Amino acid sequence: MSKKHKVGVFICHCGKNIGGYINIAQLVEMVKTIPDVVISTDQKYMCSDQGQAEIKKALQEGLIDRVVVASCSPTMHEKTFRKCVSEEDFNPYLYQQVDIRENCSWVTKDIQEATYKAYELIKAGVSRVKTLEPLWSTEYPVTPTTLVIGGGIAGIIAATDILEAGFKVVLVEREDQLGGWARRIGKGFPHLTPIKDFLKEKIEVLQSHSGLKTYLSSEVVGLEGFPGNFKATIKQADDTTVEEEIGSIIVATGFKPFDARRKPEFAYGESTQVITTVEMEELLEKGELSTNGQPKEVAFIQCVGSRDKSIGNEYCSRTCCMVVAKQALLLKELIPDARVSVFYMDVRAFGKGYEEFFEKAQRSGVIYIRGNPSEVYKSGDKMLIRYEDTLLGRPQELAADLVVLSVGMEPAEGAAELINTLRATADKDGFFLEAHPKLGPLDTFSDGLFIAGCCQGPKDLPDTVAQAHGAAARATVYFHQDKVIKEPVVATIDADVCSGCGLCESICSFDALHLDEKKKRMTVQEAVCKGCGACAATCPSGAISLKHFRPSQVLAWVEGFLS
Amino acid sequence: MDFLEKHELYACLQCGKCTGGCPVSLRAPLNIRSLMREVLMGGSPEVALDCPGLWDCTTCAICTLRCPRGLKPSEVIVGLRAELVEGGRVPKTIIDALEGTFKHGNPWGRARQKRIEWKGDTAVKTLSDEGEAEWLYFIGCAPSYDPRLQRIPRILCRILETAGIDFGSLGTKESCCGNEIRRMGETGLFEELREENTKNFNASGVKAILTTSPHCFNTFSTEYDLDGFKVLHYTQLLADLIKEGEITFSKEVNKKVVYHDPCFLGKQHEIFDPPREILKAIPGLELLEFDRCRERSLCCEGGGGRMWAEGAGEGERNSEVRVKDAHAMGAEIIATACPFCLLTLEDGAKTTGLEEEMPIREILELVAEAMGFDDV
Ligand SMILES: Cc1cc2nc3c(=O)[nH]c(=O)nc-3n(C[C@H](O)[C@H](O)[C@H](O)COP(=O)(O)OP(=O)(O)OC[C@H]3O[C@@H](n4cnc5c(N)ncnc54)[C@H](O)[C@@H]3O)c2cc1C
Ligand code: SF4
Numbered sequence: 001m002s003k004k005h006k007v008g009v010f011i012c013h014c015g016k017n018i019g020g021y022i023n024i025a026q027l028v029e030m031v032k033t034i035p036d037v038v039i040s041t042d043q044k045y046m047c048s049d050q051g052q053a054e055i056k057k058a059l060q061e062g063l064i065d066r067v068v069v070a071s072c073s074p075t076m077h078e079k080t081f082r083k084c085v086s087e088e089d090f091n092p093y094l095y096q097q098v099d100i101r102e103n104c105s106w107v108t109k110d111i112q113e114a115t116y117k118a119y120e121l122i123k124a125g126v127s128r129v130k131t132l133e134p135l136w137s138t139e140y141p142v143t144p145t146t147l148v149i150g151g152g153i154a155g156i157i158a159a160t161d162i163l164e165a166g167f168k169v170v171l172v173e174r175e176d177q178l179g180g181w182a183r184r185i186g187k188g189f190p191h192l193t194p195i196k197d198f199l200k201e202k203i204e205v206l207q208s209h210s211g212l213k214t215y216l217s218s219e220v221v222g223l224e225g226f227p228g229n230f231k232a233t234i235k236q237a238d239d240t241t242v243e244e245e246i247g248s249i250i251v252a253t254g255f256k257p258f259d260a261r262r263k264p265e266f267a268y269g270e271s272t273q274v275i276t277t278v279e280m281e282e283l284l285e286k287g288e289l290s291t292n293g294q295p296k297e298v299a300f301i302q303c304v305g306s307r308d309k310s311i312g313n314e315y316c317s318r319t320c321c322m323v324v325a326k327q328a329l330l331l332k333e334l335i336p337d338a339r340v341s342v343f344y345m346d347v348r349a350f351g352k353g354y355e356e357f358f359e360k361a362q363r364s365g366v367i368y369i370r371g372n373p374s375e376v377y378k379s380g381d382k383m384l385i386r387y388e389d390t391l392l393g394r395p396q397e398l399a400a401d402l403v404v405l406s407v408g409m410e411p412a413e414g415a416a417e418l419i420n421t422l423r424a425t426a427d428k429d430g431f432f433l434e435a436h437p438k439l440g441p442l443d444t445f446s447d448g449l450f451i452a453g454c455c456q457g458p459k460d461l462p463d464t465v466a467q468a469h470g471a472a473a474r475a476t477v478y479f480h481q482d483k484v485i486k487e488p489v490v491a492t493i494d495a496d497v498c499s500g501c502g503l504c505e506s507i508c509s510f511d512a513l514h515l516d517e518k519k520k521r522m523t524v525q526e527a528v529c530k531g532c533g534a535c536a537a538t539c540p541s542g543a544i545s546l547k548h549f550r551p552s553q554v555l556a557w558v559e560g561f562l563s
Numbered sequence: 564m565d566f567l568e569k570h571e572l573y574a575c576l577q578c579g580k581c582t583g584g585c586p587v588s589l590r591a592p593l594n595i596r597s598l599m600r601e602v603l604m605g606g607s608p609e610v611a612l613d614c615p616g617l618w619d620c621t622t623c624a625i626c627t628l629r630c631p632r633g634l635k636p637s638e639v640i641v642g643l644r645a646e647l648v649e650g651g652r653v654p655k656t657i658i659d660a661l662e663g664t665f666k667h668g669n670p671w672g673r674a675r676q677k678r679i680e681w682k683g684d685t686a687v688k689t690l691s692d693e694g695e696a697e698w699l700y701f702i703g704c705a706p707s708y709d710p711r712l713q714r715i716p717r718i719l720c721r722i723l724e725t726a727g728i729d730f731g732s733l734g735t736k737e738s739c740c741g742n743e744i745r746r747m748g749e750t751g752l753f754e755e756l757r758e759e760n761t762k763n764f765n766a767s768g769v770k771a772i773l774t775t776s777p778h779c780f781n782t783f784s785t786e787y788d789l790d791g792f793k794v795l796h797y798t799q800l801l802a803d804l805i806k807e808g809e810i811t812f813s814k815e816v817n818k819k820v821v822y823h824d825p826c827f828l829g830k831q832h833e834i835f836d837p838p839r840e841i842l843k844a845i846p847g848l849e850l851l852e853f854d855r856c857r858e859r860s861l862c863c864e865g866g867g868g869r870m871w872a873e874g875a876g877e878g879e880r881n882s883e884v885r886v887k888d889a890h891a892m893g894a895e896i897i898a899t900a901c902p903f904c905l906l907t908l909e910d911g912a913k914t915t916g917l918e919e920e921m922p923i924r925e926i927l928e929l930v931a932e933a934m935g936f937d938d939v
């Protein structure tokens with residue numbers, strides 16, 4: 001029989017969040033009847049200084065050896081209370097949080113039922129906390145180098161920030177030069193500043209840092225290790241591979257323009273009179289449109305490859321409205337007597353100065369026609385656009401000399417393979433998925449892996465640059481701490497029971513398990529293990545258990561409900 | 564579910580792509596985009612039923628194929644027509660077609676016994692009364708009864724025989740596939756036809772069905788529940804037979820031929836290449852292409868019940884545009900692979916006075932010529 005424990009239960013009102021739906025006074029009394037509970041008390045806010053002081057006091061006085069806080073969900077405040085108890089030199093893994101808010105007060109209408117349910121939840125928590133064992137986190141040293149994949153504007157900015165902060169960068173770019181798509185942009189909206197100058201300057205600043213190692217014409221083909229201590233395999237142009245030790249990763253692999261051939265109704269590739277905005281950008285830059293054979297009638301078609309379920313891209317590409325406004329305006333300046341029309345569904349001018357810029361384009365004489373054209377075909381030396389002016393309610397044809405398809409953005413070539421290599425997650429459209437759309441926009445579900453720019457989704461330069469600065473800060477957090485702290489909730493293997501069958505090795509998505517060939521026993525690389533427990537559930541001989549969630553600890557929880 | 568929800572009218576962007584691409588919107592009082600808006604704002608299909616262009620829609624499905632929100636405007640038209648049929652507010656010619664199909668199994672109201680008139684002295688076994696076969700050849704109403712078209716199934720039978728394909732037909736038991744009936748808004752009758760044909764298919768013991776018409780092919784492959792059956796349009800089988808060397812040509816057809824993609828074969832099923840492969844295999848034949856080909860092919864206006872309803876359109880018909888374009892590009896023949904396209908394009912050739920210069924041919928007729936079948 002194990003020794004008798006002294007459990008302290010601290011119940012939180014969370015203002016009215018819990019207090020308003022549960023009879024706390026009654027609950028405190030009920031909890032006192034649970035075996036081994038020596039303190040049952042309540043506070044308006046347990047997370048407040050006053051609340052935490054009460055826990056600390058009980059620990060100081062040696063009244064308790066196990067702590068339970070019944071409050072909100074552990075994702076909210078488990079960290080808070082673990083920190084609170086460790087400040088009293090108390091092992092934070094002897095603490096158990098019981099959620100009586102999300103799991104109870106918020107979702108149960110009847111106050112009596114809610115009170116009873118809270119009691120049951122606490123009873124189970126108390127039963128579990130008595131089985132917990134002290135655990136200690138591990139600290140690992142950090143390689144203060146960030147691997148930046150993709151040398152477009154996002155990669156350039158992020159790498160520069162990291163270098164300026166005094167850390168190192170390994171930059172891997174697939175092309176034989178840096179710059180990405182920004183290299184092919186002439187003037188940038190809305191201020192019409194030359195992007196190439198800006199880009200050139202940024203690349204020069206980047207390359208002035210000694211901590212930079214650049215691999216051009218190269219790709220990342222392998223990644224192992226754990227946050228702070230990764231090893232990346234880089235394949236170079238000559239097919240040789242090198243390994244680099246790094247501490248964190250920023251993906252900045254950008255986008256590729258939608259392939260307009262996938263909308264054959266627009267005759268792209270059939271006629272030289274149909275081009276895309278990518279080609280138009282270059283023509284404008286070269287000023288080629290001002291020579292002979294000037295187009296007199298130019299029509300832009302928006303949303304080609306965006307907001308279109310028929311080709312599977314439901315999303316808005318966010319940049320094309322302004323790219324077209326810019327190109328139409330520049331065209332109008334270049335060939336003042338040309339008629340320039342823009343076919344659109346909606347004009348999305350959300351950025352700073354964008355609406356003003358859109359108006360400027362309109363006032364320059366560009367005609368915006370509300371209607372999403374359906375087809376383009378040849379008639380004599382013109383291209384006819386079949387469309388409906390939806391504001392007039394009139395189906396019509398427009399005869400253009402030049403049709404410009406405003407192509408949207410898709411994930412860069414090879415994004416799916418890279419997502420796989422890095423163990424990241426793709427969103428429904430194949431872009432890198434962020435950990436949280438609002439609260440973790442630059443993080444991924446893989447620790448130590450961050451994203452910036454168009455690899456996460458379509459965006460313009462201001463948003464790309466902002467993300468790049470942010471990702472640089474996120475990716476260097478460990479570097480400032482000089483170490484990574486690894487929580488001790490990891491798998492452990494009972495070597496006496498393990499038969500070395502290897503089943504668990506194939507199930508682990510993090511590559512944390514390896515067979516010791518000599519001993520024929522499985523081993524856990526604790527730093528890599530994420531504590532998901534998949535192996536423990538798989539092991540046919542029950543040799544693996546997850547610390548903090550050992551079978552006895554989980555069963556005690558269940559038994560707590562049933563007793 | 565009410566009409567608005569069924570047709571997802573709340574999700575319409577009002578972008579105008581449907582009306583923009585509609586092959587009749589420039590000549591008929593039909594604006595499907597604004598019609599959908601009317602129904603949405605009016606709250607019921609009733610407000611749209613007086614639209615004079617409702618019978619102009621060819622159900623080519625361009626609108627549906629290209630809608631960025633995945634809506635089905637062409638099905639809205641079918642839904643509106645269904646309301647009209649329900650209330651008996653349909654043109655006389657449509658009523659006749661529906662009644663004919665109800666009574667005799669074909670929209671022309673011709674006698675069921677005459678359904679095998681096309682055969683002449685072609686020997687085709689009737690399934691399953693006269694034995695079993697690998698393929699069921701579904702002739703279709705128009706090729707069965709229309710004198711201009713009757714040689715088409717005769718030719719196909721002869722080709723299949725030459726290639727050693729084991730096939731049979733349903734004989735007088737064959738009924739209208741219902742593709743056009745459904746598009747005229749008579750869902751109930753369509754369902755009866757589907758049930759009857761499915762029963763006959765099952766009883767025939769075959770596992771594969773071949774059609775003359777893209778329209779029959781369409782409804783069998785997308786609106787019937789023919790799991791376990793392979794359904795092919797004849798151009799698909801023929802292209803394969805040519806590739807495998809089962810069909811060989813003995814004569815040259817020294818003509819410039821431009822191919823017209825039928826909507827129900829091309830756009831709707833992306834069967835663009837097999838018809839072209841057949842034509843290219845014919846010795847001497849030079850294949851031309853319209854600028855508006857494949858996904859951008861111009862609808863001939865023969866589908867969706869238009870064979871039985873003139874529509875309210877005015878001005879130049881698409882079939883006339885097609886014939887003139889072909890003539891202008893120096894084509895000597897327009898070839899197609901659909902009975903309805905054949906008839907409408909021939910009409911276009913007549914009304915433009917280009918009947919002599921611009922003959923319209925089923926691909927099968929050119930194949931027959933190249934195979935030396937002079938007597939079919
Ligand atoms: C025609 C056009 C005009 C535009 N005009 C403007 C404008 O005026 N103003 C504005 O704000 N925005 C404009 N944009 C948008 C702008 O181009 C993007 O916001 C910006 O380029 C995004 O930068 P990025 O670094 O995220 O991606 P990218 O520019 O795509 O850079 C990604 C880099 O990663 C590399 N890469 C990809 N995959 C791998 C891999 N697996 N391994 C290694 N390297 C890889 C690529 O080669 C590339 O160098 C325009 C876009 C287009 C298409
Ligand atoms: S194409 Fe689709 S979304 Fe656009 S107006 Fe037509 S039905 Fe509405």
Ligand code: SF4
Binds near residue numbers: 585586623624627
């Ligand atoms: S199906 Fe064809 S004819 Fe009918 S509304 Fe749609 S595009 Fe027009």
